[in-house]
Amino acid sequence: MSIHLLYPDGSSHSFEDGTTGLEVAESIGSRLAQAAVAVSVDGVEYDLSRALPSGSFSVITENSEAGRHIIRHSAAHIMAQAVLSLFPGSTFAIGPAIENGFYYDFEIGRGFTP
Numbered sequence: 001m002s003i004h005l006l007y008p009d010g011s012s013h014s015f016e017d018g019t020t021g022l023e024v025a026e027s028i029g030s031r032l033a034q035a036a037v038a039v040s041v042d043g044v045e046y047d048l049s050r051a052l053p054s055g056s057f058s059v060i061t062e063n064s065e066a067g068r069h070i071i072r073h074s075a076a077h078i079m080a081q082a083v084l085s086l087f088p089g090s091t092f093a094i095g096p097a098i099e100n101g102f103y104y105d106f107e108i109g110r111g112f113t114p
Helices: 021-028 029-034 065-086
Strands: 002-006 010-014 036-041 045-047 055-061
Touching: 010 021, 021 029, 021 036, 021 055, 029 036, 029 055, 036 065, 055 065
Parallel strands: 002 055
Antiparallel strands: 002 010, 036 045, 036 055
């Protein structure tokens, strides 16, 4: 089987079933692949290592609002894991990506600094 992707320029391209977002981006160009943080098919975001379905395809880069949101969201999760590792027993509440970055609320029972 194969998947069929419609690019933003209106061109249609076919790939083997199981092709990832990174592989499609690389087929377009190495610079685009290096700049990619995710891809979108029919408005649904996929990480670069996931096999894609057929549909309307676009690459999401850090230069787009969607790309910045993905990076901020990922950074918030990495920070939360670091805090949980450094402060055993701590808990976290919400931690959304926001317009200019991200934040997390933590309960650790004491301050972060001595």
